[in-house]
Amino acid sequence: MSGESTSGRWRPDDLDAFCRQVFMKLGMPEQDAAIAAESLVRADLEGNEGHGISRLPIYAKRMKEGRISPNPAIGYETAGAVLKVDGGNGLGQVVSRRALEKAVPLARSYGLAGVFIRRSNHFGTAAYYCQYAASCGMALVAMTNSPPGIPPWGGRKAFFGTNPIAFGFPVRSGPPVIVDMSSSVVARGKIILANKLGQPIPPGWAIDEEGRETTDPAAALKGAVLPVGGAKGYALAMAVEIMCGLLGEAAYGPHVNNLYKDGDGEADVGHSFLLLDPSKWLDMDAYYARMETFLREVKAVPRAAGVEEIFYPGERRHAKHEARSRDGLDLPREVEQELRRLGEALGVSFPKEGRAG
Numbered sequence: 001m002s003g004e005s006t007s008g009r010w011r012p013d014d015l016d017a018f019c020r021q022v023f024m025k026l027g028m029p030e031q032d033a034a035i036a037a038e039s040l041v042r043a044d045l046e047g048n049e050g051h052g053i054s055r056l057p058i059y060a061k062r063m064k065e066g067r068i069s070p071n072p073a074i075g076y077e078t079a080g081a082v083l084k085v086d087g088g089n090g091l092g093q094v095v096s097r098r099a100l101e102k103a104v105p106l107a108r109s110y111g112l113a114g115v116f117i118r119r120s121n122h123f124g125t126a127a128y129y130c131q132y133a134a135s136c137g138m139a140l141v142a143m144t145n146s147p148p149g150i151p152p153w154g155g156r157k158a159f160f161g162t163n164p165i166a167f168g169f170p171v172r173s174g175p176p177v178i179v180d181m182s183s184s185v186v187a188r189g190k191i192i193l194a195n196k197l198g199q200p201i202p203p204g205w206a207i208d209e210e211g212r213e214t215t216d217p218a219a220a221l222k223g224a225v226l227p228v229g230g231a232k233g234y235a236l237a238m239a240v241e242i243m244c245g246l247l248g249e250a251a252y253g254p255h256v257n258n259l260y261k262d263g264d265g266e267a268d269v270g271h272s273f274l275l276l277d278p279s280k281w282l283d284m285d286a287y288y289a290r291m292e293t294f295l296r297e298v299k300a301v302p303r304a305a306g307v308e309e310i311f312y313p314g315e316r317r318h319a320k321h322e323a324r325s326r327d328g329l330d331l332p333r334e335v336e337q338e339l340r341r342l343g344e345a346l347g348v349s350f351p352k353e354g355r356a357g
Helices: 012-025 030-045 053-065 092-110 127-135 188-197 217-222 231-246 284-299 315-327 333-346
Strands: 075-079 082-086 112-120 139-144 165-169 177-181 269-276
Touching (some): 053 188, 092 269, 127 139, 127 177, 139 231, 231 269
Parallel strands (some): 082 112
Antiparallel strands (some): 112 269
């Protein structure tokens, strides 16, 4: 069956090293390559394969063509607690992580920092930036726009991106609270991956060009992804579009170019981040104590029939990361073969199979 996993597994560290070497062969500095590779492999470890290592070939293709800069000249402009960033057409993971590193001192000084980024590209999972912020003891709201994927409510042609929004909050003992959701029923990356693997998508995910529901991922990519919660998802996508495209002076709606469409120019994706230092509101020990009490009370709510445990957002993501870090990562055969071809073209050896433990 198309899309069937290979019989073996790969060590995450080996896949990370492969990604880093590919990025460096394409002209990316070593530290930036480490950021990009970490983002991709972490997505796979957490079960978000649509934003994982399967994206590496298209990134590489666009870097070779010059549509993404492997070593961008990122520009920063500060005005009080606001950081405006020109991403220099770099890879979104690199531009966003570098911008957040600049924003952390601002948030420590002012209590919060607003980051608005233009001239960037696809930035992977929003959760990745929430995890970084949490490691700094910071809370984060992360948003990005993307190429057209969602129609306005009542329309049948995509206009807004699938425009994810994520919230991250540090926890003293345990994984951070991370709410990472798309404005669409499903992240468009899952449909892209299903199309690559030749697999159908579930009903209710998307419509074709004529506005009819479809389970064909190719037809869905030509049509539109449905907004989550109907009109509410459309409204959320619009709000994120304004935050990232209009306020950040990036492209918006149909003016955001598609990474997967040949012949397009710079994507000019916009990202926005609101970084908050909880210590400016209350003592950090008090913050962590309140958070622990809050989560304990949430998890103690009487459970519905058949439910063994109530999880807070971020717990299952963390558990999957731990299990896959230990047991290794499966790769669909098509993804493995594409990565092997990429490695051969660049003179980078694809790793041998092997369990992490």
